[in-house]
Amino acid sequence: MGVFSALTTAVSGMQAQSYALENISGNIANSRTAGFKRVDTSFADLVPDSALNRQVAGSVAAYSRSTNTIQGDLSATSISTNVAINGDGFFVVDQRLSGLGANTQFANQNLYTRRGDFDFDADGYLVNGAGYYLKGLKLDSVTGQLIGTQPEVLRITKEQFPAKATTSIEYRANLPSTPSTKNHRDNPTVTGSELLDPTDFTGANPMTTNTVVGSDMTTFLNQSIAGGSVTVYDSLGQATSVELRWAKTAKASAGPPPVEDTWSLFVAENTGATGGAVAYRRVPSNITFGPTGQLTSGATIALPTMTIGGTTVTGISLTTGGNGLTQNGDVSGEVDARSIRQDGYTAGTLDRVSVSAEGMVVGTFSNGQVVALAQLSVAQFNAANALKRLDGGAFEETIESGAPIVGLGTSQLIGGNVEQSNTDIADEFSKMIVTQQAYSANTKVITTAQEMLRDVFSIIR
Template identity: 50%
Template sequence: MDVFTALQTAVSGLKAQSFSLENISGNIANSQTTGFKRVDTNFVDLIAEQETPSRQVAGTVAANSRQTTTVQGSLNATNIGTNMALNGDGFFVVQSKTGDTNGQTTFSTGDSYTRRGDFALDKDGYLVNGAGSYLKGTSLDPITGQATGEGPIKISNSILPARPTSTITYSANLPKTPATTNASASVAGSELLGTLASGANPAILSGTGTATVSAADAASFVNGSIAGPSLTAYSASGGPVSIQTRWAKVQNADATATPATSDVWNLFYADKSAVTSTATSWTNAGTAFQFNGSGQLTSPTATAVTIPALTVDGVNLGNIQLNYGSGGLTAYTSSGGTVTTNTLTQDGYTSGTLNNLSITTDGKVSGTYSNGNTLSLANVKVVQFNNSDGLKANSNGTYAQTLESGTPLVGLNGTTVVGGNVEQSNTDIASEFSKMIVTQQAYSANTKVISTSQDMMSALINIIR
């Protein structure tokens, strides 16, 4: 290496350190930018070809950028429901807005990828982040939960229509000996419903059937039964309907009988929402629930039965499925003689308006409505890359796919979405200041090499004077 080569090498050092300072400057400038990933600098030595190892020289230097997209930034709670952060690898898929045509928003055809999750609703209901990127995902029908399309997520603020009750989910334990008003320890079978005051017997002892209790028999029916579940169901128009029920044991098990009999229970519902013993008629739900001596349900063998044309206050709710599941109804001994309800829900609701949005850990956009329901409205699209540091960084905190990054792999794959949070920049100011000091010293040292080379060349020139 001669003096001229040393001069060139020092110039390459100046360029490399200048490049490093440029990255440090950008990192510090974006230390508060949501989702920003710092850019580090790699230095690479360039060795001129030499004939023998004894004549090798250190050579010049080049500087390259190194992405840190896999380095997690800290999460900062914002208490904004539509904000989201990725805890783990991956990127949100976004598009940019290209214009509005006839009131319709148009978007870029290609996808971009970002870690910036400060999304909020714009005036049209789209989820857009602070850099103007529109979040992509799969829109869902809030009623059925089925996918309705893929693209930029748009949240509708239209009224959620009412859903009539079609299924009641119920599980409970019926007491072996119900504590009815008629029950007497000295009278065998007095706990059973039996024949009513008018002489009618509304019991169904096996299979299915129809039976009713007239208002005139209401008092004796109440005395021979125990309170069952009470709940509010909804009609097709969304109107609430209060359902009052009672359980009545209509037969005791008798192993000596021919054929042997089982414990049998019937469920009744009131035909009016306001129950009085003297003015309310009752309808048998239509099924005989048979239990063996161990208190286990033996008939029906299905996990659900249908209550036909359930009608309260003149409102016909239609055929309602009573779903008790496997082992959901039992008849074990209970000291209180009352029904112990374990589960009681129904699937209907009245109409409602959207109150707020939130993000679940599996990437669903959930809406909470004024009727108390929380329904899934969209699935956020998240992708990962085999080499995410191979992505090309663009403006606005977005990245573009390259040959080095590979193709996007759709799915969380172990990453979780944290709602109400955003990911901060992964820049460490203290570390950047340390790198800046080292860069400054290296830059100054290279200038010393240039000045020294200049002095040596001046001395060489002065030889011939």
């Protein structure tokens, strides 16, 4: 039976090499497929049970060997929604069944892929080139908290980002120890000419009424200096400009009173006011500085409620951080406003979306706000090579692969990149040559066995 066994063994060898060639062919065909994982071939010998001194080499069987854990090269695409995983893990995706827009129905099945060429479709879903829809956890755009615990298909629409009313103005500046007011410039030798003198005001005493009326505008401007301006927003996102002016009201003397330099902050309400109409409002509390120029009053200054250009400005505080507001000598005699920033903004629409290294889907809005909108779900497996392959570079969980472990772990996401196929063309050609030679050798075995059988049949004749 040796010749017949040789025939069947050679046939099994041809079948095994054919299987290997099929894998090589598929690897080469998908050498440019994003996220493709090549399939290698492993061989196992099949030995029939026989006596120790009668054992034979036996036939062969071919099996596939996955390379899901071998990463392909990363290629930059300049598309902000494209993303590649640098390390272990798979994107969690789903398949569309039917419907459009908000009524789209999905299979509600977690599938896994390394193909990260995601881009927006017409309905705001992130879908890759093979038609799989990206899943993740949505975030509240205001609080930044995750919504839900189970991955869902992400849909990001160009809805307006709500406006935020200004509540805080970060103010960092130096007030000159001798302010260069017009009065002081005109009378530099007169003691106290740099100070605000309430007795010069005929309409209303700004230190008691906390207002400057239109009839006293010239007097006030001559005894104060500009402190800068900033645009603030109300709850509807309407913008208005807040102009600040500083007036020094008391200068420290060698002994009490006073022992500290004292300033008052005024906010413009209507610079075109006349007569008894309010032009500026004073912050009721005094701002004081010690002998070293450090702020000795509160680090937070509450601005008065007022209506500027038809917009009500209320609930805003000027924050200095304690050492952000100082009083030191300055030859210019003007306020050196190093930083004036506020925390409000108008409503905005989504301009673009990108993905951070931590897997955050980040939206940049037309109002300048950059907000995390969702968290991508990345799954890892204890036996990633045991996943079941599906069309389009997707994989399905199996008993052998184990359950997914959601989380990036030590991996990192790289936006604007796509992982390419891990197929090495040169290596595949080398394997193809070896496979071809092995296949030809098996055909030679069959030819030889056939000749031997013909010789046997010739004995009968």
